[in-house]
Amino acid sequence: MFNSSEFRYISVWLFLLVLTLVTLWFGTGHGAEDIKYSSTVALLIGLAKVGVVGSVFMHVGNAPLPIKIILYGWCLILSVVLCSIYLLK
Amino acid sequence: MGLIMNQIRECKVILSENKSELHLPGEVGIWVFIFGDMLMFAAFFISYISDRSDNIELYNLSQANLSINMGVTNTLILLTSSLFVALGVNSIRKSNRKNISSMYIALAFFCGLVFIVNKYFEWSEKVGNGLTLTTNEYFIYYYVLTGIHLLHVLIGLFILAYLLYLSSLDSAVKRYTTFETGATYWHMVDLLWLVIFPLLYIVR
Numbered sequence: 001m002f003n004s005s006e007f008r009y010i011s012v013w014l015f016l017l018v019l020t021l022v023t024l025w026f027g028t029g030h031g032a033e034d035i036k037y038s039s040t041v042a043l044l045i046g047l048a049k050v051g052v053v054g055s056v057f058m059h060v061g062n063a064p065l066p067i068k069i070i071l072y073g074w075c076l077i078l079s080v081v082l083c084s085i086y087l088l089k
Numbered sequence: 090m091g092l093i094m095n096q097i098r099e100c101k102v103i104l105s106e107n108k109s110e111l112h113l114p115g116e117v118g119i120w121v122f123i124f125g126d127m128l129m130f131a132a133f134f135i136s137y138i139s140d141r142s143d144n145i146e147l148y149n150l151s152q153a154n155l156s157i158n159m160g161v162t163n164t165l166i167l168l169t170s171s172l173f174v175a176l177g178v179n180s181i182r183k184s185n186r187k188n189i190s191s192m193y194i195a196l197a198f199f200c201g202l203v204f205i206v207n208k209y210f211e212w213s214e215k216v217g218n219g220l221t222l223t224t225n226e227y228f229i230y231y232y233v234l235t236g237i238h239l240l241h242v243l244i245g246l247f248i249l250a251y252l253l254y255l256s257s258l259d260s261a262v263k264r265y266t267t268f269e270t271g272a273t274y275w276h277m278v279d280l281l282w283l284v285i286f287p288l289l290y291i292v293r
Binding site: 005006009010013016017020021023024026027028035039042043045046047049050053054056057058059060062063064067070074077078081082085086089 | 112113120139174280
């Protein structure tokens with residue numbers, strides 16, 4: 001019914017849906033007693049999803065190095081900066 | 090910016106010479122635009138989380154007026170639209186599946202419309218409860234971030250409408266790079282929301 005690339009897209013989409021529901025679970029106060037940790041996990045899941053969408057749907061995984069640096073670098077730097085400010089400030 | 094563009098062009102030339110499997114999705118220009126846009130949003134996100142730390146109570150009280158379920162729904166809608174766009178571009182590569190590509194792009198367009206309708210109801214409810222741009226600092230961020238993102242969605246819908254038109258043409262396969270460029274923009278709209286959602290709706 002689906003070819004291999006279509007099957008891959010659909011599998012990744014299902015994975016992203018599950019991650020979104022996990023985010024909801026953390027966002028509604030589950031998963032950790034300290035809201036700071038559940039919020040941090042939710043934020044990091046969001047940024048990880050950006051990496052997955054970029055890698056699979058945008059085909060950054062097969063793109064030249066500068067493109068990979070732009071997308072993955074954005075995720076990584078933003079993860080570090082946002083979590084640092086959120087947890088430490 | 091110029092240096093990055095040159096590097097990308099060089100990579101493209103080297104890759105085409107070597108017939109490597111590496112491939113730049115879409116035009117170089119869309120990546121320059123995406124890079125600028127992502128930098129702008131990164132500045133917004135850092136500014137938000139920093140200002141939030143100075144007034145946590147106000148932000149948490151204001152955030153309690155948002156519906157997480159509405160945010161999750163919008164996330165699922167955009168992820169689904171990204172899937173349809175990816176499937177649509179994948180289908181256009183195969184010239185015998187032009188009609189299927191049109192169907193996928195039309196479904197992605199529909200998802201974009203549903204996102205806008207949801208956003209309309211969400212904003213209407215907030216405004217109806219007296220929560221406007223001038224209510225407090227949190228709602229300035231809320232309306233500005235979701236507003237700029239909504240503008241991106243609107244532009245994305247025009248792009249999807251153009252791709253839908255292109256996919257109906259016999260020459261659609263020859264315009265594959267245009268499809269990739271439009272799809273890349275739409276995926277960017279999706280991934281920006283993936284950060285806006287936890288920041289505005291969940292982080293407490």
